[in-house]
Amino acid sequence: MKDLIIQKYGGSSVSDIEKIKNVAKKIIQTKQEGKDVIVVVSAMGDTTDSLTEMAYAISERPKEREMDILLSTGEQISIALLAIAIHSMGYDVISLTGPQCGIVTSDRYNKARIDEIHTKRIRKELEQGKIVIVAGFQGINHKMDITTLGRGGSDTTAVALAAALKANLCQIYTDVDGIYTSDPRIVPNAKLIPSISYDEVLELASLGAKILHPRSIELADKYKVPLEVRSSFHHHKGTTIKEDAKMEKVFIRGISLDENIGKISVLEVPDKPGIAFQLFSSLASLDIHVDMIVQNVNRNGVNDISFTVSMDELQEAIEVAQKFAFKVNANKVIYDKAVAKLSVVGTGVLDNAEIASNFFESLFELGINIQMISTSEIKISCIIDKEKGKEALKYMYQKFNI
Amino acid sequence: MKDLIIQKYGGSSVSDIEKIKNVAKKIIQTKQEGKDVIVVVSAMGDTTDSLTEMAYAISERPKEREMDILLSTGEQISIALLAIAIHSMGYDVISLTGPQCGIVTSDRYNKARIDEIHTKRIRKELEQGKIVIVAGFQGINHKMDITTLGRGGSDTTAVALAAALKANLCQIYTDVDGIYTSDPRIVPNAKLIPSISYDEVLELASLGAKILHPRSIELADKYKVPLEVRSSFHHHKGTTIKEDAKMEKVFIRGISLDENIGKISVLEVPDKPGIAFQLFSSLASLDIHVDMIVQNVNRNGVNDISFTVSMDELQEAIEVAQKFAFKVNANKVIYDKAVAKLSVVGTGVLDNAEIASNFFESLFELGINIQMISTSEIKISCIIDKEKGKEALKYMYQKFNI
Structure with a gap:
């Protein structure tokens, strides 16, 4: 059986047409290495912010259910454009919204939790050799309403898919090179951490490292999904997050x-x-x-x-x-x-x-x-x-x- | 039983936040008159054009299935914002995408035909006294994929809903006052037609009157849905389209x-x-x-x-x-x-x-x-x-x- 890789690209990695084409090439490269690939994408750049602004220009307290209908369009635009790019490069591809992908969530709007993933359709598409592009951050609840997962939602989608499909690796592509010992924008001599445990990164993330949301790390830890955080703009290795990385017993990981x-x-x-x-x-x-x-x-x-x-x-x-x-x-x-x-x-x-x-x-x-x-x-x-x-x-x- | 009115608002009627609020007030007015209201909305202003441009910037021939995933977001944004506006004015409201509304179409992407409408959910929401906002132009096919209806799609959604739910009237709100004897932008003394038959308007529409797409008129004719075309910017009566209007036997309706x-x-x-x-x-x-x-x-x-x-x-x-x-x-x-x-x-x-x-x-x-x-x-x-x-x-x- 082929290796299955889940790749997640954040909003800054797909913020314009050129970047979308660049991401398409990266995905195809992984496919060419003989792997099955599922890609989870966020909304382009500041789409989510613009949509939110429009809603708040109408109402101080926009209805939560309707906010999810609204915000979920951001990722839906990204998956379609990315699929169009990959298709134009000659590869078989299909985009799936959260609901189409069988991501069933709790009923709570804006901050839904993933309850289960019905993997039938995604497995079928993979078996047909397709690259599968999934909208991050969204799902469907038991009322058949669209829900969004709240902060860190797209990372959570990627890790949940990796867990449900027992993927070999879940790669989180972002606009930074990996996880650093401190914020490189404030501390210029902060160093890239090559390997780190779930626990440690959980503390760093929830403490403002801003690269991975705690939810997604907790989920990765629970199902022992190996994670890799790396830049979508070059080919350098990033930070690997896995259970046994803790064995190294570093005193201070970061500040x-x-x-x-x-x-x-x-x-x-x-x-x-x-x-x-x-x-x-x-x-x-x-x-x-x-x-x-x-x-x-x-x-x-x-x-x-x-x-x-x-x-x-x-x-x-x-x-x-x-x-x-x-x-x-x-x-x-x-x-x-x-x-x-x-x-x-x-x-x-x-x-x-x-x-x-x-x-x-x-x-x-x-x-x-x-x-x-x-x-x-x-x-x-x-x-x-x-x-x-x-x-x-x-x-x-x-x-x-x- | 209450009268049921279907109202359809085109893209120019919801092209910015102020217009969306204005449309919300019009809808509430109808509700206040003691009627059940279902509203079909198009994408805001030139949203569909911008989305299409992005797709063509990526590929000369964007994949049709993915175009539908992409374009359907336009109407999804409109329904959410309109529902948020109505909710903020104190009325009970729910937005439904084409798939949520049970609009089942043919498998053909970009130009799907409506096969049937499962009205269970929409009836349930109406029974609970809600104003129901439906995304025009879209549905779901037998593969559970999102489809769009092509040109005149939102009008067709409105008329099909009116037919399926046996609505008393289907109002098409647009940026013109009604149907004229010729194009008022070219022929300044063109006159508004108060009442006209399906056949006649069909010829005028397919000949470039550009107000109603032939598909929607054919459907209205088939199910004898009374139509009214009027402006969303003021309260003047527009043009009524119904079967017996033909009896008047006007020699020339328009050019x-x-x-x-x-x-x-x-x-x-x-x-x-x-x-x-x-x-x-x-x-x-x-x-x-x-x-x-x-x-x-x-x-x-x-x-x-x-x-x-x-x-x-x-x-x-x-x-x-x-x-x-x-x-x-x-x-x-x-x-x-x-x-x-x-x-x-x-x-x-x-x-x-x-x-x-x-x-x-x-x-x-x-x-x-x-x-x-x-x-x-x-x-x-x-x-x-x-x-x-x-x-x-x-x-x-x-x-x-x-």
Whole structure:
């Protein structure tokens, strides 16, 4: 049986006609190497943003179901154009929308989860020797309505297809060369990581490395799908993500900065058992991903609860927090958009007390106030003033000498 | 049971956000009058043209199946935005793509025919009191692929829905006030026709009145769907199209000019029985609509066969003609894009010899050469030099004193 490769191309890789033709050539090259190829594509360039803008020019709160009908056209345009390009180069090809591809999701609009993939049609097309182009970011729910998968949706489509079809490799083509030890735009001497484990990249991604969405990495980890992140603009090898990469036991993998977050605090929440649970279960039921949580115990039988969410979920999260505050008779809800999260990631981070002390010392040396702290087995994160974020990242990168 | 109104809005009626909001208000007004409303929408403004341009920038011959995936996004964007607008005004609404709406078509891409409409979902949504917005121009074929209906597709969607659901009225909203006795842009004193029969409007439409595509009128005629053509920009009554309008027996309904045609001639075709049939059945099998046909008998056992097609089918028709010419050993194929069709339409046209003689006399007076002639029960058409078309139209309109 032939090797099966899933390739995913992001919006910047197909942002104009020339780039689409270039991607078509890359795909054909893989086909010529004797492999079966399934390609997942995002919407061209800033199509999704333009469509979103139009919707918000009509309504402050566009209906979620209709947003999915609207946004799913972006990927549908890409798959058609890419298929037209490949066909014009003499190769047999077929494009499939999410619904056509059998990607069945939860009923939730805008942030649907993939429930299952009916692979019958995609297998049939592969058996006929066709290159299959699949629209990322979308599926169909049980009401037969189009759904979109939310942030990181196209990566998730690619990994889910790789898992369902037991692909040999899932390649994520993007506008960067791979995963770096820090953001190369801020830290010029950041280095490309050739090989990394799911866990480590998960921490780096959710911390703002912005290359792969945590959802897709979690899924890859669950089904042990080997991933490769590489540039769509040249042929250099990128970063391979797989289980055993962890064996290398690197102390510090990288340092990252996430500026795309907001902090919400609910002040003076009466201190009763299970009260925080009410807030976080309301958020979870709306698929709002809460990142860091800090609860300060006050003296007068009331707590302050603070948490962070990604910027695009901030508005919704504030509303949830306000309903909660009203219900439990808390004092008030405040929020802050001018925050950033700085994190150091690596398998050795928590084993090595020196790393933590260096981390906090650096912030002290820069006179940066730490608003929140959170740790996991392989990372330490702090919420700091957004204005100081880039300076802190650069300083720390030098300090740790990565 | 409530009255059911189908409203169709063309691309120029939804070409920007303000117009979409305006259309939303018109729809709500009908709903407020206590009627059930289904709305069929075209793609915004020149969306379809831009998408087509992109495809042709990639390939001279974009794959037909992929073109349908591509072009169907245009209407999908419109339905979502219109539904968002109606929802923001406080009304319950749902948008449905062609496939979601159960519009099942033939397998032919780019020019699919509607085979049947599964009305279950649309009925369910209506019963729940929703305004239903349907994407025009598209459906799904038996392979579960998206198809588009070709020219006049959105009108056809509206009429087919009206027929399937036995609607009380099908309103076609457009950028003109209704159907005129001639093209008001060329003949300034052309008059609005308040009421007209299917037959007459069919001749006017296929002759370049450009308001309604013949397909949709034929379908309306077949199922006796009452049509109304009116402007989406104001509240004036437009033109009603229904069966008994013919009873009025107007001699001349109008004069029209179609500049969007090309003429193809196959020269020196051997004169054998059934040979012309081969050519026209090949064209028909590709759904190329042939309009006028003229066959001249030569002396040496060979014929010249000339026919006209609409400009967008010219390229394909030339290729068919060339294959035919090669197969039957004809001399060559020539074509002419610089032609126009001038027609006089009305139930009295052929009953009244004076009309025909006036028609030909006018062309003679203007020194215009007649290249082809065709007649039906209610019209006379001539193919003439495109350059002379507008002049001839104006002159004849005065001559007939409509």
